Amino acid sequence: xxxxxxxxxxxxxxxxxxxxxxxxxxxxxxxxxxxxxxxxxxxxxxxxxxxxxxxxxxxxxxxxxxxxxxxxxxxxxxxxxxxxxxxxxxxxxxxxxxxxxxxxxxxxxxxxxxxxxxxxxxxxxxxxxxxxxxxxxxxxxxxxxxxxxxxxxxxxxxxxxxxxxxxxxxxxxxxxxxxxxxxxxxxxxxxxxxxxxxxxxxxxxxxxxxxxxxxxxxxxxxxxxxxxxxxxxxxxxxxxxxxxxxxxxxxxxxxxxxxxxxxxxxxxxxxxxxxxxxxxxxxxxxxxxxxxxxxxxxxxxxxxxxxxxxxxxxxxxxxxxx
Amino acid sequence: xxxxxxxxxxxxxxxxxxxxxxxxxxxxxxxxxxxxxxxxxxxxxxxxxxxxxxxxxxxxxxxxxxxxxxxxxxxxxxxxxxxxxxxxxxxxxxxxxxxxxxxxxxxxxxxxxxxxxxxxxxxxxxxxxxxxxxxxxxxxxxxxxxxxxxxxxxxxxxxxxxxxxxxxxxxxxxxxxxxxxxxxxxxxxxxxxxxxxxxxxxxxxxxxxxxxxxxxxxxxxxxxxxxxxxxxxxxxxxxxxxxxxxxxxxxxxxxxxxxxxxxxxxxxxxxxxxxxxxxxxxxxxxxx
Numbered sequence: 090x091x092x093x094x095x096x097x098x099x100x101x102x103x104x105x106x107x108x109x110x111x112x113x114x115x116x117x118x119x120x121x122x123x124x125x126x127x128x129x130x131x132x133x134x135x136x137x138x139x140x141x142x143x144x145x146x147x148x149x150x151x152x153x154x155x156x157x158x159x160x161x162x163x164x165x166x167x168x169x170x171x172x173x174x175x176x177x178x179x180x181x182x183x184x185x186x187x188x189x190x191x192x193x194x195x196x197x198x199x200x201x202x203x204x205x206x207x208x209x210x211x212x213x214x215x216x217x218x219x220x221x222x223x224x225x226x227x228x229x230x231x232x233x234x235x236x237x238x239x240x241x242x243x244x245x246x247x248x249x250x251x252x253x254x255x256x257x258x259x260x261x262x263x264x265x266x267x268x269x270x271x272x273x274x275x276x277x278x279x280x281x282x283x284x285x286x287x288x289x290x291x292x293x294x295x296x297x298x299x300x301x302x303x304x305x306x307x308x309x310x311x312x313x314x315x316x317x318x319x320x321x322x323x324x325x326x327x328x329x330x331x332x333x334x335x336x337x338x339x340x341x342x343x344x345x346x347x348x349x350x351x352x353x354x355x356x357x358x359x360x361x362x363x364x365x366x367x368x369x370x371x372x373x374x375x376x377x378x379x380x381x382x383x384x385x386x387x388x389x390x391x392x393x394x395x396x397x398x399x400x401x402x403x404x405x406x407x408x409x410x411x
Numbered sequence: 412x413x414x415x416x417x418x419x420x421x422x423x424x425x426x427x428x429x430x431x432x433x434x435x436x437x438x439x440x441x442x443x444x445x446x447x448x449x450x451x452x453x454x455x456x457x458x459x460x461x462x463x464x465x466x467x468x469x470x471x472x473x474x475x476x477x478x479x480x481x482x483x484x485x486x487x488x489x490x491x492x493x494x495x496x497x498x499x500x501x502x503x504x505x506x507x508x509x510x511x512x513x514x515x516x517x518x519x520x521x522x523x524x525x526x527x528x529x530x531x532x533x534x535x536x537x538x539x540x541x542x543x544x545x546x547x548x549x550x551x552x553x554x555x556x557x558x559x560x561x562x563x564x565x566x567x568x569x570x571x572x573x574x575x576x577x578x579x580x581x582x583x584x585x586x587x588x589x590x591x592x593x594x595x596x597x598x599x600x601x602x603x604x605x606x607x608x609x610x611x612x613x614x615x616x617x618x619x620x621x622x623x624x625x626x627x628x629x630x631x632x633x634x635x636x637x638x639x640x641x642x643x644x645x646x647x648x649x650x651x652x653x654x655x656x657x658x659x660x661x662x663x664x665x666x667x668x669x670x671x672x673x674x675x676x677x678x679x680x681x682x683x684x685x686x687x688x689x690x691x692x693x694x695x696x697x698x699x
Contacts (some may be wrong), residue, residue: 214677374519382513
């Protein structure tokens with residue numbers, strides 16, 4: 090696929106997403122809004138898993154920290170300013186990622202997977218057991234933040250359509266930002282670390298610092314998703330930090346094909362789609378989901394993003410090898 | 412804390428730590444020898460506990476349930492290795508994480524379909540149902556002592572098998588260098604299957620033993636899984652004796668953490684792990 094067709098397809102996808110609120114079906118608007126939030130979350134994890142080669146199984150922690158931060162920083166019966174709570178909650182999740190990163194990045198491979206999971210569980214207990222969270226019931230965010238700047242209100246997050254477009258704009262912003270980062274020398278180093286960390290070290294890069302920067306950045310971007318999630322649903326519970334949440338987002342990244350931002354967005358749609366469809370069949374939808382995952386690993390290495398390439402190869406009789 | 416309650420907490424720590432060792436030893440062997448990260452290992456603990464509940468309520472005795480349950484768990488483990496895990500050896504960790512995560516969902520839903528979502532109790536066998544009087548008001552249940560004893564016997568047996576038998580020699584060699592073992596004409600696939608089945612059976616046995624004291628409830632495997640990960644991290648991957656020491660550390664940290672720092676109870680274990688990571692990121696017992 091050349092860059093022109095790819096750009097046209099992306100813009101077409103964006104146009105379709107932009108039309109969703111026009112349908113007026115509030116159920117679907119909220120569902121797609123939730124999916125877009127998860128897509129942002131999955132893209133933030135893809136920076137680690139797909140581009141830097143760090144398989145984090147505890148990414149829900151940063152999602153949850155930002156979600157709790159909005160709920161705690163907002164006054165109980167008044168709207169907080171968006172321009173204060175958004176940077177504050179994202180900053181807090183980035184800070185949490187920085188601190189955790191200092192520990193977990195000392196490990197590699199299987200250790201890294203287990204240790205990130207353990208730290209996410211620690212974060213879960215912080216919000217579950219201490220006064221920082223509201224126990225297992227969670228906290229309500231009674232009033233959504235306001236976008237007011239000196240009396241002027243550009244949009245209202247109370248309005249579902251405005252909220253939807255705000256989320257879509259954040260998705261595009263995160264997508265462009267990550268694309269920009271990955272083109273930069275910093276992003277090139279991350280990709281280099283993924284393919285061979287020792288070589289990068291031999292070339293004189295202090296890879297720990299790069300990995301820590303990536304981990305912190307991914308935590309902050311995951312925080313944007315957590316912030317939006319809390320605003321959409323109006324309450325936060327420790328479940329947001331649970332390891333199922335970390336597992337699900339990892340699933341989206343892998344389903345979409347790691348290291349491919351558009352694929353990861355598609356992964357988020359496929360995941361919520363499966364959840365909805367299987368959920369409408371049976372209460373035990375996780376059984377079907379688990380079966381699909383197991384089958385996907387056994388029969389579909391490379392994720393959804395590998396499918397076009399595979400079709401192309403089979404059409405060309407296996408001759409193409411790009 | 413007076414002496415008697417200190418003694419009780421010490422015994423509790425030992426019992427909890429030894430039980431965790433049963434789960435973590437299989438996990439660390441599967442990591443070390445097969446290079447597989449198995450998120451579904453906690454599910455084997457859950458399956459063991461539910462097996463104990465179902466078998467004990469049909470046969471009327473936890474003893475019979477355990478005697479029937481162990482061979483069932485071994486067969487289940489061998490089948491699972493043959494059907495699924497044997498396809499994972501050459502895959503990367505991410506795919507292993509994915510497949511075993513899918514397995515957790517499947518096991519939990521099957522559990523929900525077959526046994527339901529209620530919390531169940533399992534009766535302590537009559538001969539262990541008493542308790543030992545330690546002071547006028549405090550006593551200690553015999554069943555917990557019995558669990559510790561069973562775990563110690565198993566740990567000794569595991570030591571004997573790994574250090575003194577031909578199978579153990581092959582397992583140790585496989586842990587060290589699997590290509591070399593294959594080159595020497597040893598059927599490594601058979602070793603893998605045995606180790607995996609053994610790991611499943613140990614985790615299931617831990618679940619069966621724990622069922623009367625912890626009761627049997629949905630998602631009981633996930634907490635044990637994460638704690639076992641912490642143990643493997645502290646002890647070092649592939650080290651069974653590291654797992655034993657780490658399991659005891661975790662048992663003591665968790666039990667005394669609950670008594671001394673109740674508001675931090677859930678976190679103490681993870682804080683210990685963070686400390687170990689700063690000190691020795693490869694685990695306490697990892698050589699070189």
